[in-house]
Every structure is written in structure tokens, then in C-alpha cells.
Amino acid sequence: MTPADPRSRWRQYRAEPGDGADKPELAVALAGSITVEPLEPYLGAYLLSRTIRPRITVGPFNQLPQICFNHSRLLGAVDVIILIWRVEDLFPEMLGRAIQDPQAMSSLLEEVRGLADAVAHLGHTFGGTVIVSSPPYPTYPGFELADIRQGLCGMRVFQAISQLWSERVGRMERVRLFDLHGLVLEIGVRQAHDVRKWQLYRQPYTERLWHDAGRTLGRMIAAERVSPKKAVVLDLDNTLWGGIVGEDRLEGLELGDDFPGRAYRDFQRYLKHLKNQGVFLAVASKNNVEDAMEVFERHDAMILSREDIAAFEIHWDSKVESIKRIASRLNIGLDALVFVDDSAKEIGEVRERLPEVTCVIVPEELAELPALLANTEFFDMIEVTDEDRHRTEMVVADSLRQDIREGLSEEEFRQSLQLKVSVFAAGRQHLARVTQLINKSNQFNLTTIRRTQAEVEALSSAANALVMAMNISDKYGDYGLVGVGILRKEEHLCIIDTLLMSCRVLGRGAEETFIAKLAEAAQALDCTEMRGKYVPTRKNAMVADLYRRFGFEYQPASDEWLLALTVLPSPPPYVEATLDLSARLAAQPSR
Amino acid sequence: MTDPLIELFAEVLQIDGARLNEETSPQNTSQWDSLAAMALVAAIEEKFNVRLSTKQIMKMSTIGRARQALQSMSVPV
Numbered sequence: 001m002t003p004a005d006p007r008s009r010w011r012q013y014r015a016e017p018g019d020g021a022d023k024p025e026l027a028v029a030l031a032g033s034i035t036v037e038p039l040e041p042y043l044g045a046y047l048l049s050r051t052i053r054p055r056i057t058v059g060p061f062n063q064l065p066q067i068c069f070n071h072s073r074l075l076g077a078v079d080v081i082i083l084i085w086r087v088e089d090l091f092p093e094m095l096g097r098a099i100q101d102p103q104a105m106s107s108l109l110e111e112v113r114g115l116a117d118a119v120a121h122l123g124h125t126f127g128g129t130v131i132v133s134s135p136p137y138p139t140y141p142g143f144e145l146a147d148i149r150q151g152l153c154g155m156r157v158f159q160a161i162s163q164l165w166s167e168r169v170g171r172m173e174r175v176r177l178f179d180l181h182g183l184v185l186e187i188g189v190r191q192a193h194d195v196r197k198w199q200l201y202r203q204p205y206t207e208r209l210w211h212d213a214g215r216t217l218g219r220m221i222a223a224e225r226v227s228p229k230k231a232v233v234l235d236l237d238n239t240l241w242g243g244i245v246g247e248d249r250l251e252g253l254e255l256g257d258d259f260p261g262r263a264y265r266d267f268q269r270y271l272k273h274l275k276n277q278g279v280f281l282a283v284a285s286k287n288n289v290e291d292a293m294e295v296f297e298r299h300d301a302m303i304l305s306r307e308d309i310a311a312f313e314i315h316w317d318s319k320v321e322s323i324k325r326i327a328s329r330l331n332i333g334l335d336a337l338v339f340v341d342d343s344a345k346e347i348g349e350v351r352e353r354l355p356e357v358t359c360v361i362v363p364e365e366l367a368e369l370p371a372l373l374a375n376t377e378f379f380d381m382i383e384v385t386d387e388d389r390h391r392t393e394m395v396v397a398d399s400l401r402q403d404i405r406e407g408l409s410e411e412e413f414r415q416s417l418q419l420k421v422s423v424f425a426a427g428r429q430h431l432a433r434v435t436q437l438i439n440k441s442n443q444f445n446l447t448t449i450r451r452t453q454a455e456v457e458a459l460s461s462a463a464n465a466l467v468m469a470m471n472i473s474d475k476y477g478d479y480g481l482v483g484v485g486i487l488r489k490e491e492h493l494c495i496i497d498t499l500l501m502s503c504r505v506l507g508r509g510a511e512e513t514f515i516a517k518l519a520e521a522a523q524a525l526d527c528t529e530m531r532g533k534y535v536p537t538r539k540n541a542m543v544a545d546l547y548r549r550f551g552f553e554y555q556p557a558s559d560e561w562l563l564a565l566t567v568l569p570s571p572p573p574y575v576e577a578t579l580d581l582s583a584r585l586a587a588q589p590s591r
Numbered sequence: 592m593t594d595p596l597i598e599l600f601a602e603v604l605q606i607d608g609a610r611l612n613e614e615t616s617p618q619n620t621s622q623w624d625s626l627a628a629m630a631l632v633a634a635i636e637e638k639f640n641v642r643l644s645t646k647q648i649m650k651m652s653t654i655g656r657a658r659q660a661l662q663s664m665s666v667p668v
Contacts, residue, residue: 007630
């Protein structure tokens, strides 16, 4: 693909938005200390490819501090603000002197700190997402990378600025850092710069740089709005190791320090990293189960262990069947799966019969295997939460629960779990996880309203709203934060704006308990009735009759469900339930 | 056969190619603004696999001038 393709895609879209013109647009504003217009088509086309319909505007040239202090006047109403800046544009003379003069160096750092403060101000006053670039290594006299003395002077100045910037921006809650310097490095300083463009248009970069910047920024934006994939289904022979275990035996497999074994080992390292970020790993292999398991247990170069794999399907049935079983076992949709195999035939069959599954074939060039998934947007996540890190352990605990279930009645099973449910007003520390659930829960989700973290944070401190969360544990382990309810208060009416739960915890009394405690919270807010809506989607049929089951009455006129808060519903007797509104009370002055 | 250079200008400027000719310029074409000028240079360099000098870019004030610049680099347009 040449850079011209996204540019013409974007032109076409601008001329003819096509299907879905009624869907809401995402308003993105760009601004920079350089001309940033060349970014627009690349960012726009990338977002379109991720099913986001963007409207992109460009703010005034080289007025970053003014924009930070007056974003609504200079940029209008937008959802995302992207700021691109370079030290040499904003503070050129000081940068030149900083190489020689410690005094100038500290004034320069003072200026950079001032810009950081301005960006922090923008983060506080703007309700959406702010993305700001890291300063790239300066293009300025004294900073020539090929100069034999540059190392001592230029590098020192640059490092001081970068360190200050990343440390400051890292502390800002609603501001994300776009590593422009890293991107220039990745492309190569020479490939990224075009001196003609700098002289003619006041922008220093090649189309190549803008292309990659559009993709990176687009991924950052999409990661807040599009659910990441949740699991990788892996073939074994010639995917996790070289060779065929049934024929080559354990000793004959390629896996270890030397190529090609090294490529498989490095791929496993990346998979382990994914697992630690909360992505499930599963195996779908046509093999004898004893042969395959022996590799996991006895091969000393294996990075992945049995415990890293959340589900095994090792037999001679079709991979299509295996993948379906894995999805149901892990309780995730087929569209949340990535399937990796070396066989074009298997990939073709899965593509054909399970088109929702994302298929990736092991590359012909094995050296490219380790980065096969690293270079994709499949697992882009803004923040990794505790729940993510322990997800596979939770599935393993779940199979313990299933084991004891044998021979018990439903009621006895529920009692034996000793479920503890705590429902509480979400505090600052819960926002990342709450936002994550809001954006990825599909099945047990009554309204499927997606929100960014900034929006959730705004709601959690609003006087007329309550962002509630639910933690669950039982005697086999901790599920963590698995439920979110957003209540809005209008006079004495409490509207259930959002109600969702992770599907892993259903059917054990948690849903009843959650509703009961939300009703109690509504009553504590002086509400006399609760109203909720069921907004059907392709995936949430399982909660179509939820409100009916819990005693709400249907109001055909408004298509809402109503519960009078005269007698509160009570949680099941075998659940230990608590309600805590203190985080909210701390945030609000008392009425 | 359609003229590849006219085709390129038509696509970038989003104007029907029939309305473009050798005299088309920023003065008589509102779509050819400073942003479009940047996009035109990028598109020409990629499509014809050339690198224009800043002098050539400055002189490209009509489609005819752009054609001359390309022809001077032996691009058959």
C-alpha cells in the first residue's frame, strides 16, 4: 500500500460519506507548532478502517498555549484534541544557547514546564481526550546527529527535555502521550524528514512519517472506543514450535536458542506478554493429547506453560468446532478471537465458516513470526487493570468451581460458593476498569452506551449521577470489579443509564444482588422510583427480560421498566452483600 | 485514453477532469488552495516516482507548468 491510498480513501469519504451517514461522528481537532494538515487524511482513513467516522478540523498554526487555555473558542466542540509540537519551533534561540550555557538550559526547561502546565490545564478543563506528542530530537544547529561533538551537548539537552516532558505528561490523568520521537526513530531520521517541505510549507516531515503518525494516533483513539480482541487461539505444530510432535518427537522439535527454534521461542515470549495483559491464550491442535502435553510439561525451552493456556482443544475434530468450544468455554464472542495457524487450509476453513474470527497465518518468513501480533491493533488497550493481569488464573479457578458443581443441586452449588458481593460508588482508582467494562461488555449490557474514561470521570463527580461498581469474590478466588451501574437522578426518579456485568459471574446470585443494592443506593439518594430501558443489540438478548425477572413493570408508552422503591428487592440469602457510597459522599458536598 | 496528469489533478482537487486544462491554476480554481498544493506535490511524486525540486514546485503555477516540469525529467506525460 502506498501513502496515496489512504489519501484518496479520505478524499472519497469527504466527498461522499456513504453508508451510515446518520451515525454520530467523532470530532477530532489537530493543532501544532508545525503545519499539521498532512496528518488529516492518514488519521481519517485509519479511523474509517476501524469503523469510526471522524470529522477532523485543524486549529490555528503555532498557538499551542492559547489553545490550551481557550480550547472551546479556538477549536470548537470536539471529542479529541491532538497537539503536535517541537522544541525548535517554540523556543529556538533558547535551544541554541542551551548547548553552551547552563543558565539558558534551565530557562529552556522552565519554558517546557510552562507548556506542560498549559497542557495539564487543557486536560482539566476539556471533557474529552487530549493527546500530546513527545518532543522529537531537535533539528537545529548544534543538534546534527552526524556531528562528532553532538553526543555531548545536543543529547544532554534533548534528554533533559524529554525526561521532564514524559514525567509531567505521565502524571496528567486525561492526557495521553504520542511518542513522535519514537516514531521518527522507527522510520529513521532521514526517511522521516523532507527539507523541501520544511522550507515550503513549515512542516518537516515526509508522507511516510505522516502516514505512520496517522495510524499510531488512530490506534490510540480507537483503543478508547473499539473493544480489543480477548483471546488468541493457537495451533501447535509449526506455530508454537517447529516440526510435528507426533513425528519428530519431543527431541526433534525446533524450539530454543538457535534459528528457527529461536523465532518460535520469541513468539511464545510475546504470547506470554499478551497473557499477562489479560488476553486469553487457547490451543486448537490436531494432535494426540499426550504428545502435545508432553511438550508443555517437559520441553525445557518452552516459554508457555500449561497454566498460561486457558483452554485446550487437542484432538482430531475440526478447528471450527474447537474454536466454537473455546469461545463458549471462555464466554466470549467469536469476534473477540484471533486464530493463528500455519496451514492455509485450516485458516481458509475457519475464515469460510466462522467469518467473525480474525485469522492470521504464520508468515513464510519465520523471522517475522515473533512480531506477528505485536504489529497489529488487535490488543490495543489504553490501560491494563488488575482484572486483566489475573484473567487466566480466574478461568482456572472457574474450572475448580465446575468440578465441585457435579452432584450438587443448583441451590447447593450457589451456597457452597460463599459469594461475597460489594457494591460501591466508584472512586478515582476504579475508573480505568469501569471504563474498560463499559466499552467491552456486550452480552449482559442493558443499554450498551460506550464512554471514554474522561466521560465516566465527569459523571462520577456530577451532582446528579452515581457511577456504581461491583466487586465479587467467592471461596475459590477474587473476580475483581465485574459490574457497572450508572444511575442518573431526576428529582425523585432514578434512571438506570447503564447496567452491565461481566458474563463470567452470571447465574450465582450476583445479578439479583447488584439490582437490590442499586435500588438501595437510589433510595439513599431520596429517589422513590427507578426506571430502566432495554436497548436491544445483536448481542444482548440474554438480558431482554431482566427487568421483568426482577419485578420491574413495563411501561409501553415510554418503553421503560419501572420499579417503585417502596419495598426494596433483597439479595439472595446465601450472598454476603454490602453497599458503600462513601467515595461519592467524599466527592460531593453534602446537600 | 485519459491523460494521467489531468486524472491526478481531478482526483486531488475533486473536480471533473473535463473541466481541467493546461491553463488551470490556483487563480482560476478555488479548490487549488495551499493545502491542495501540498497534496498535489505528494501525489505527483508518488504517481510518477520523481522528486521535484523546490524551484520546480514554486514554478508549478498551472497544470501545463507541472507537465513541463515532469517532461524535463523525462516523465512521458
